[in-house]
Amino acid sequence: MDVDNSSFLWAPSVPLLAIFLSITLPKTQFQRKPSSPSPHTHAPPRWYPHKDPILGLDVLFDIAQSVYNHKFLTFTADLINRFNGTITYLSLGRQAVYTIDPANVHAMLADRTRCQDFGLGPTRRKNWKPLFGSGIFNSDGAVWKHHRSTLRPVLSRAGPHEFEVFETHLQTLMRVVPADGSTVDLQRIFDALTLDVSTHLFLGTSTEVLPSLFGSPGTTDGDGNGNRNRNGAQGQEFAAAFNYAQRAVSGIDDFTLSGLCWKFLFGDSRLEQSLQTVHSFIDEAIEQASETFHADRADSADSPGHQLNGRGQVLLYKLLNEARSREDIKYDIINLLAAGKDSMTSFMGSIWYVLCQRPDVLDNVRAEISVLQGQPPTVEQLSKFSYLHMVLQEVLRLYPPVPANQRTAEADTFLPRGGGPDGKSAMLVPRGASVGYSVYAMHRLPEFFGPDADEFRPERWADVLLNPRPKAYMPFHAGPRTCLGQNLAMSLAKYSTVRLVQFYQSVENRNVEPWEEKLGLNCSSRHGVLVGLTASSQCVSS
Numbered sequence: 001m002d003v004d005n006s007s008f009l010w011a012p013s014v015p016l017l018a019i020f021l022s023i024t025l026p027k028t029q030f031q032r033k034p035s036s037p038s039p040h041t042h043a044p045p046r047w048y049p050h051k052d053p054i055l056g057l058d059v060l061f062d063i064a065q066s067v068y069n070h071k072f073l074t075f076t077a078d079l080i081n082r083f084n085g086t087i088t089y090l091s092l093g094r095q096a097v098y099t100i101d102p103a104n105v106h107a108m109l110a111d112r113t114r115c116q117d118f119g120l121g122p123t124r125r126k127n128w129k130p131l132f133g134s135g136i137f138n139s140d141g142a143v144w145k146h147h148r149s150t151l152r153p154v155l156s157r158a159g160p161h162e163f164e165v166f167e168t169h170l171q172t173l174m175r176v177v178p179a180d181g182s183t184v185d186l187q188r189i190f191d192a193l194t195l196d197v198s199t200h201l202f203l204g205t206s207t208e209v210l211p212s213l214f215g216s217p218g219t220t221d222g223d224g225n226g227n228r229n230r231n232g233a234q235g236q237e238f239a240a241a242f243n244y245a246q247r248a249v250s251g252i253d254d255f256t257l258s259g260l261c262w263k264f265l266f267g268d269s270r271l272e273q274s275l276q277t278v279h280s281f282i283d284e285a286i287e288q289a290s291e292t293f294h295a296d297r298a299d300s301a302d303s304p305g306h307q308l309n310g311r312g313q314v315l316l317y318k319l320l321n322e323a324r325s326r327e328d329i330k331y332d333i334i335n336l337l338a339a340g341k342d343s344m345t346s347f348m349g350s351i352w353y354v355l356c357q358r359p360d361v362l363d364n365v366r367a368e369i370s371v372l373q374g375q376p377p378t379v380e381q382l383s384k385f386s387y388l389h390m391v392l393q394e395v396l397r398l399y400p401p402v403p404a405n406q407r408t409a410e411a412d413t414f415l416p417r418g419g420g421p422d423g424k425s426a427m428l429v430p431r432g433a434s435v436g437y438s439v440y441a442m443h444r445l446p447e448f449f450g451p452d453a454d455e456f457r458p459e460r461w462a463d464v465l466l467n468p469r470p471k472a473y474m475p476f477h478a479g480p481r482t483c484l485g486q487n488l489a490m491s492l493a494k495y496s497t498v499r500l501v502q503f504y505q506s507v508e509n510r511n512v513e514p515w516e517e518k519l520g521l522n523c524s525s526r527h528g529v530l531v532g533l534t535a536s537s538q539c540v541s542s
């Protein structure tokens with residue numbers, strides 16, 4: 001989830017920061033006149049009725065409370081719905097906007113004439129830099145374009161190589177996870193699985209965190225060239241450091257006043273340590289791969305069509321082949337790990353959160369994939385499972401891994417809605433204003449998804465698929481910055497769902513608490529995904 005210090009999600013740190021910012025804030029955009037005249041008819045924005053009209057601490061306090069109570073997503077959805085989809089409010093005295101109106105979100109992200117007016121904002125670029133550098137996730141303009149054009153061709157669509165990697169790690173899952181009906185947390189298991197798969201696909205060697213979670217040895221054997229997996233303890237250390245660093249740089253790690261005071265006064269030594277662990281882990285992987293890469297090159301100097309000795313499928317080798325600097329490669333890998341890993345954990349966790357509570361849906365999936373007779377699916381077979389596809393679309397609708405996001409106006413600009421007494425006219429958005437939006441709320445709008453929009457009903461996609469996909473549906477973002485890993489994500493989710501349905505004859509729901517959000521860069525289930533698994537006798541290994 002994308003966070004800026006002028007956005008809703010930074011609200012919890014407001015009480016402390018307000019004291020400092022109210023003294024030091026420069027003249028607010030709220031007071032500044034827009035520099036360019038409007039090409040549109042627009043109306044004054046519809047303001048939140050603040051009790052504190054100077055800093056807007058009233059609404060920030062309510063939001064902070066909703067975050068503490070793990071109800072940020074429903075709280076903001078209800079609030080913005082009451083304002084016809086868009087409100088303008090004060091965030092520490094700065095004008096900010098929050099919207100769930102797809103017309104606004106598309107204007108900001110995808111409209112050619114408008115989207116260049118919005119960027120990630122200076123706060124995100126600055127705060128995220130120690131972990132993400134100026135990688136694709138943390139850059140705008142020419143730098144972003146450069147990353148995007150490099151990564152698009154090397155981030156392959158999922159094919160036989162990727163399926164082989166998925167299968168290897170799913171076999172490990174089946175081997176190590178208890179299937180005797182005892183309760184396990186699938187979300188925690190997927191967290192390890194997605195790291196093992198991502199490091200295998202991107203670096204060529206897997207962290208093997210999943211087997212070590214259950215005290216088992218790993219199964220993959222490095223890249224087959226003496227480059228062993230940096231597995232077990234080292235993988236776990238990397239995973240913990242990476243998780244912490246992501247939460248800390250995005251400012252959502254510690255909402256307690258004491259924690260904030262401590263960090264303000266003494267800095268965050270855990271972050272320093274975590275950054276060092278992450279950077280040296282990736283540096284070491286690049287160093288090893290680079291040696292192998294150059295050895296391969298020397299070996300095949302005489303042979304035209306250098307083949308990287310079969311390692312050409314691994315993203316890191318593709319990047320080395322592009323002759324990019326080590327620094328660039330390091331940040332590309334870190335950005336891709338951040339982009340893909342947690343969103344996949346969240347997605348796969350939600351799929352099983354639903355399936356274990358909806359035996360009817362699970363039975364339908366089981367019936368659809370029965371043609372495989374327990375065999376792993378091929379790329380082609382997987383693409384034909386239309387019910388499975390609808391189930392996954394519906395999971396992404398109700399449990400989007402990135403449920404809220406934010407952009408900053410880089411110039412005085414306009415949004416089509418949010419102005420006038422009914423909020424239906426265009427409105428001015430001054431340079432520097434944060435515009436937050438809730439994908440979670442948009443995905444529940446009855447005007448796009450019907451009166452039963454809150455229900456999990458995969459069949460709705462049978463109708464919707466005949467028509468253009470609703471504008472309000474955007475789990476993978478929209479416009480030029482649409483997710484680059486969408487195909488890989490859908491393939492991994494489908495493949496793993498098929499295999500797990502085949503592996504287990506029953507998946508019993510053991511969740512006691514109702515679903516509650518756990519916000520990070522992505523959103524997952526705060527209480528995990530608890531199930532009891534019973535192994536099937538029919539599953540066939542690849």
Ligand code: HEM
Nearest residue numbers: 002339340343344347401402475476477481483484485489
């Ligand atoms: C279900 C899984 C996933 C979801 C829901 C998802 C969603 C998103 C979203 C919402 C964004 C836009 C973020 C922003 O600009 O603020 C994004 C960007 C991105 N995603 Fe994904 N993603 C998923 C999986 C993956 C995977 C597996 C990869 C790569 C291996 C990946 C790579 C990227 C990249 C590189 C970007 C940056 C694109 C750009 O800024 O040009 N994603 N993703």
